[in-house]
Amino acid sequence: MREDERRMTAARYYGPGSLRIEEAPVPEPEADQVLIRLELCGICGTDVHEYVEGPIFSPTEARPDPLTGERPPVGFGHEFVGRVVARGESATRIPLGARVAVEPRRTCGECEACRGGYRNCCPSAATIGLQGGGGGIAEFIAVDERLAFDVGGIPARTAVAIEPIAVAVHAVSRAGVPIEGETALVAGAGPIGALVAWVLRAMGAAEVVVVEPGARRREAARRFGATRTIDPGGTDVRAQLTAWGIAPRLAFDCAGHAATLQTCIEAVRPRGVVVNVAISARPAEVHFLPVTTKEVTLLGTICYADDHPTAIRLLQERDFPTDDFLTAVYPMERTVEAIETLRTRAGDHMKIAIDVGGAG
Ligand SMILES: [Zn+2]
Numbered sequence: 001m002r003e004d005e006r007r008m009t010a011a012r013y014y015g016p017g018s019l020r021i022e023e024a025p026v027p028e029p030e031a032d033q034v035l036i037r038l039e040l041c042g043i044c045g046t047d048v049h050e051y052v053e054g055p056i057f058s059p060t061e062a063r064p065d066p067l068t069g070e071r072p073p074v075g076f077g078h079e080f081v082g083r084v085v086a087r088g089e090s091a092t093r094i095p096l097g098a099r100v101a102v103e104p105r106r107t108c109g110e111c112e113a114c115r116g117g118y119r120n121c122c123p124s125a126a127t128i129g130l131q132g133g134g135g136g137i138a139e140f141i142a143v144d145e146r147l148a149f150d151v152g153g154i155p156a157r158t159a160v161a162i163e164p165i166a167v168a169v170h171a172v173s174r175a176g177v178p179i180e181g182e183t184a185l186v187a188g189a190g191p192i193g194a195l196v197a198w199v200l201r202a203m204g205a206a207e208v209v210v211v212e213p214g215a216r217r218r219e220a221a222r223r224f225g226a227t228r229t230i231d232p233g234g235t236d237v238r239a240q241l242t243a244w245g246i247a248p249r250l251a252f253d254c255a256g257h258a259a260t261l262q263t264c265i266e267a268v269r270p271r272g273v274v275v276n277v278a279i280s281a282r283p284a285e286v287h288f289l290p291v292t293t294k295e296v297t298l299l300g301t302i303c304y305a306d307d308h309p310t311a312i313r314l315l316q317e318r319d320f321p322t323d324d325f326l327t328a329v330y331p332m333e334r335t336v337e338a339i340e341t342l343r344t345r346a347g348d349h350m351k352i353a354i355d356v357g358g359a360g
């Protein structure tokens with residue numbers, strides 16, 4: 001039987017509230033692609049938004065994806081890990097059987113951003129698992145070999161964190177300063193905030209203060225390397241930092257509210273750097289005067305471009321609190337339940353992953 005005649009089980013997104021676990025053809029790798037037997041796929045906030053109020057990024061019948069040309073249904077899930085089980089004829093870098101994590105973004109390759117080395121800002125970038133190209137909640141996916149990275153001996157339960165760690169690595173790299181010995185503030189200790197704290201510490205930051213209203217998340221942040229935590233509900237952040245004698249050079253807004261952006265702007269020392277990591281579609285009203293008087297640098301960050309190797313290296317070199325990160329694993333047929341759990345009880349979870357069966 002030919003590869004393209006084989007069938008698999010996959011999650012496919014049809015539109016808001018419509019995600020089906022159904023049969024789909026097993027993709028056939030193109031010449032420069034690898035076929036991956038998937039093991040685990042994490043669900044991220046973007047997936048929850050897409051499911052509940054989409055299509056935000058996904059194509060519609062009237063609006064096929066400009067890069068992939070795909071229409072619904074599209075594959076779902078972009079934080080995936082699995083093993084290479086077949087290769088196109090020119091895909092020879094990654095050995096068969098290797099466990100890989102994938103940078104799940106396809107880009108045009110021709111625009112200024114793509115040619116300039118920051119393809120993550122490509123205007124036509126299309127996320128695999130949202131905008132076509134298959135998805136991670138499936139038995140198989142075929143991806144360009146250049147987007148796949150051998151994770152070595154990192155177990156799947158930890159490797160499923162590589163994609164969001166790459167987001168954190170990129171956010172930290174945007175600050176543009178050596179991290180060794182630095183002092184940083186992280187506002188918000190959801191999955192990305194916790195990982196930004198972990199990456200900062202893994203890169204040698206001396207002090208990482210995490211500001212987070214949720215008690216459980218504050219507690220978890222410690223295990224990701226936070227040296228101190230502040231509950232902004234009961235404490236004035238600036239007064240507490242002053243009492244500790246801490247004036248952070250770097251601040252990362254991982255919550256995406258006007259208040260957290262304001263906290264970051266006010267917390268940094270003169271000529272400090274504020275990186276806005278959280279995605280917010282709403283306008284934020286902030287007092288800008290401290291940006292002026294302290295000459296604060298305010299930066300954006302989106303996804304990653306070749307940050308996966310750094311994420312993998314950090315995981316190989318440093319302890320990672322896998323059990324604090326991966327708080328639940330659901331089977332594929334319960335994907336919608338997993339999304340609903342994240343929607344309604346996000347504070348109880350860091351990351352939920354879908355076990356797509358490839359591990360056993
Ligand atoms: Zn994501």
Ligand SMILES: [Zn+2]
Nearest residue numbers: 108111114122
């Ligand atoms: Zn481009």
